[in-house]
Amino acid sequence: MSHVLEPLDAPSSYRDSRARENRQEQQRALQSTATLYLGNLSFYTTEEQIYELFSRVANLGSGGGIKRIIMGLDRNTKTPCGFAFVEFYTHAEAVDCMRYISGTKLDERVIRCDLDPGYKDGRQYGRGKSGGQVRDEYRQEYDAGRGGWGHNRLREEEERKRIEAEEKERTRREAREDLYRETEAGASGGGGGLVPEGAEGQYDETEGRSRGLDGAASTEADGGGGGDEAAATQQGAKRARSQDDEDLEQSHKNPRFRGEERDEEE
Numbered sequence: 001m002s003h004v005l006e007p008l009d010a011p012s013s014y015r016d017s018r019a020r021e022n023r024q025e026q027q028r029a030l031q032s033t034a035t036l037y038l039g040n041l042s043f044y045t046t047e048e049q050i051y052e053l054f055s056r057v058a059n060l061g062s063g064g065g066i067k068r069i070i071m072g073l074d075r076n077t078k079t080p081c082g083f084a085f086v087e088f089y090t091h092a093e094a095v096d097c098m099r100y101i102s103g104t105k106l107d108e109r110v111i112r113c114d115l116d117p118g119y120k121d122g123r124q125y126g127r128g129k130s131g132g133q134v135r136d137e138y139r140q141e142y143d144a145g146r147g148g149w150g151h152n153r154l155r156e157e158e159e160r161k162r163i164e165a166e167e168k169e170r171t172r173r174e175a176r177e178d179l180y181r182e183t184e185a186g187a188s189g190g191g192g193g194l195v196p197e198g199a200e201g202q203y204d205e206t207e208g209r210s211r212g213l214d215g216a217a218s219t220e221a222d223g224g225g226g227g228d229e230a231a232a233t234q235q236g237a238k239r240a241r242s243q244d245d246e247d248l249e250q251s252h253k254n255p256r257f258r259g260e261e262r263d264e265e266e
Contacts, residue, residue: 016123
């Protein structure tokens with residue numbers, strides 16, 4: 001059965017391409033190393049979380065424990081980019097982590113542990129073109145725990161959004177120019193044109209309003225003149241009626257007129 005089941009504490013076939021040691025030397029270093037490489041970490045996982053998890057396999061009674069934790073950083077932004085190194089005091093503790101922690105969840109992600117020949121200064125930085133890990137350069141799926149889209153996919157998304165924004169701006173500019181052309185055409189034809197509204201433009205029909213006010217003033221003036229004439233005519237009619245009433249009253253008072261009336265009655 002030993003040839004069927006792969007041991008949990010066996011190191012992976014990964015080799016550091018920038019290491020100066022040959023394969024045999026690296027293999028000998030792995031047999032005695034106390035350093036672990038951690039992969040598939042969230043960008044938001046802290047050093048305290050890593051310490052809390054890996055200290056569970058530390059054997060403090062035999063002089064073991066965690067020596068130090070080195071967080072992997074983006075080469076440009078100097079922020080965590082999803083990997084780390086954990087150094088123990090003994091090789092047995094590193095092997096126990098391979099057995100009991102690798103493949104478990106940390107910060108809602110399944111992490112991967114692998115024996116490392118030994119940390120050297122400079123290895124804490126990502127080797128991707130964008131400063132992070134190489135795997136994040138070509139990742140096509142969206143991963144919220146590792147910064148969203150992969151860098152190549154992110155550039156594609158940004159380019160697509162830029163093109164869409166330029167297309168919207170061009171459409172808006174053409175619509176605004178068409179509206180202004182219609183406005184100018186209507187104004188030159190004497191119709192006053194269309195008035196743009198909202199953010200597309202504000203147009204004041206100053207002349208139109210002034211013409212409207214002048215027209216209202218002239219209408220009011222005309223209406224006022226007509227009213228004066230009507231009042232004068234009505235007053236003249238009242239005077240005529242008053243004169244007729246006065247003449248009739250005088251005729252009743254004058255005896256000569258009363259005699260003529262009786263002669264006419266006889």
